[in-house]
Amino acid sequence: MDQRSQRKQREYEARREEILLAAERMFSQHGFFKTSMAEIAESAQFAMGTVYRFFKSKEEIYISLVEAKVEELLSLLKEATKSGSTAPEKLRDVIRVKLAFADQNRDFFRIYVSEWSGFEWTVKSAFGDRVWKKYLAQIDLVAKLIKDGIKAKEFRHVNPKDTSLALHGMLNSTIYVWILQAGPKESLVDKGEWLSALFLGGIGAAKTNT
Amino acid sequence: MDQRSQRKQREYEARREEILLAAERMFSQHGFFKTSMAEIAESAQFAMGTVYRFFKSKEEIYISLVEAKVEELLSLLKEATKSGSTAPEKLRDVIRVKLAFADQNRDFFRIYVSEWSGFEWTVKSAFGDRVWKKYLAQIDLVAKLIKDGIKAKEFRHVNPKDTSLALHGMLNSTIYVWILQAGPKESLVDKGEWLSALFLGGIGAAKTNT
Amino acid sequence: MDQRSQRKQREYEARREEILLAAERMFSQHGFFKTSMAEIAESAQFAMGTVYRFFKSKEEIYISLVEAKVEELLSLLKEATKSGSTAPEKLRDVIRVKLAFADQNRDFFRIYVSEWSGFEWTVKSAFGDRVWKKYLAQIDLVAKLIKDGIKAKEFRHVNPKDTSLALHGMLNSTIYVWILQAGPKESLVDKGEWLSALFLGGIGAAKTNT
């Protein structure tokens, strides 16, 4: 009996996942509004009614999708901030991790950047808020890292939050344009080293810093 | 007669502008999809049919709106790249100009960042492309500036395009979060100096650079 | 200008009426739930969107329909209670008026009896309440009439409200079955005289009353 309900549970999860994957595909291609429930259902190979057994609205699919991935990214970043011994090393890891994640979740990332910027005004905010909070958690996580680095004199005296924000902007912008590129392209992760250097050292020539 | 047609022309432009302003207001508040033509027309104090005399679709309003502002920003940035004598100075001007523009065009900027990221997939791309090209033109403009700076040994050896992209990401991210802040807030333009310093010098402590 | 807007007003009312008539037809044939907006629109010879310019929901059509007629009936009954000189005469008028109204509004009356009884549980009550109140107003109106009759010793000592209720039940039941009869049938109004006699004198033989 327990066996049976366990299997049910697993199947339930599997179907749910199926739908989320289909939704991710569609949303990343056409955006939230231009994706219809019919398309999601078809893409997931389910009848519309079935989709509604798992999610009570289109919005909920969207939010679940974004939230799950944002959480995943957040926890990966958390680990990264514990990895290296010095703050600059940790920062390098953070950058590496985010780029790698983006590389492996391109469909999602199209949605994500879109979400990061434009969703708040377009969908009822109760949900959107939750995602937005998670995004800010990322910012804060790195801000904390920077703060520690400053304390350890590994970083200059900067405003941690603003700086974290700027870093994420750099990364998102880079990721985004990279994803949009049509043809074959160099590895996104490879840009990590350079971005770390840029962020740590700026672009100014040596003399600028003396 | 010529007088008359000139007046007509002026009136035409004035009405068109009126509509664009109304659309900017509405789009910035509710986003593209949640804004209806009826709302735009009402907000512009025209009948719906009249709006359609000026723009052949809702999409076109949106694109015209974004395009005009992006063009304005682009030309402001062009001027900025001619201003100072050295590349770093020009770069500071670029940053200052973009922030000032954002400060004065908050409504638009909400739309813009949204556009920058999420629109392409949601609206037929023929239009979206035009805006996207203008965005890339900004990137290229600054990339050129960086290239010059490198040649003049004012900047380190970096990939100009990638670096320009990173800079814009930093700025957009900063602008966006600033706009979203609810209460009274410090001037956006004031962040310019710091962002310039960050970008030019990185956050690494002095020793990192030697 | 005033001319024009007056004409508009009239046309608006005409169209609204058109829709109500169509709705009355459909509702009376299939009931509220089995009637679709598409059917109403088609029956009214309008596109669905047009119907929604006049009524913001299917429910609103239904309520408007019922409310208007109930009001009409109520005001007819009010007049009737002012007509005759004695209470029994007034009562006869009330009965006559209600039957005549039913005769001329058969479609509506099918809906009405249904409404009177079954709607409250099936549709959100905010609206239903309004109709229900109007129905009670009819009861009260006649109750008042009975009270006066009692005071004038024209009626026996009975509970006015309960008695009024019983009278309306008699009438509704009679009307309803009459409407349902398929073939040609004797005039409904002709039953009025007999119903008045029944109500005033009961069915008991003379001896019962002594």
Place this chain on the structure above:
Amino acid sequence: MDQRSQRKQREYEARREEILLAAERMFSQHGFFKTSMAEIAESAQFAMGTVYRFFKSKEEIYISLVEAKVEELLSLLKEATKSGSTAPEKLRDVIRVKLAFADQNRDFFRIYVSEWSGFEWTVKSAFGDRVWKKYLAQIDLVAKLIKDGIKAKEFRHVNPKDTSLALHGMLNSTIYVWILQAGPKESLVDKGEWLSALFLGGIGAAKTNT
């Protein structure tokens, strides 16, 4: 084996009854259309598929429900018409029985009055007809009683069918409003005596009858 199949039979009936009770609860609260099969199944503690083993459609549940109760009422009324010695006494019994039945079957009666009036048009009529016929059987039963009373000079010369109809209308109306009353209320059965008197003697003062 026979034992076994008898038990099966009993169990079958018990389950069926369970479902009907659940349906009665739900229908009386939300009406036919606003009650879903899922709700009925849940309320009856069965799976939806199981419900369908007993009734082949939602409609059938509804009809079975109404039919069974109407039959019960009908047979109670039949007994009542055999009870007393004179027609007026029998009539009093009829009234008493119907009111008592309504008192004990409030949930059902909400459905019933609704059915009595509005259902025919809303659900395919094949079924509705059966219930309607049972209702008419009640009318006829009492009509017969009245006819007998007339023959025995216990009643005046009235049209038996119309009169029976009027009586039932009085009762239904009274019952219905009584059920709808929210707070604590006087006994419904207590109204029986008065209603009998009203029906037998009318409301006219003595002089009206001479």
Place this chain on the structure above:
DNA sequence: TATGAATGAGGCTTCATTCAT
């Protein structure tokens, strides 16, 4: 036989666009 997940037709409503006035 009991279960309850899956189905998919159908309902209500919105809104970009057209066109008669």
Place this chain on the structure above:
DNA sequence: TATGAATGAAGCCTCATTCAT
């Protein structure tokens, strides 16, 4: 040229019924 009422396709969601387990 300006108006805004009319259009109707398309979207989201519900739920009676079926059927594989």
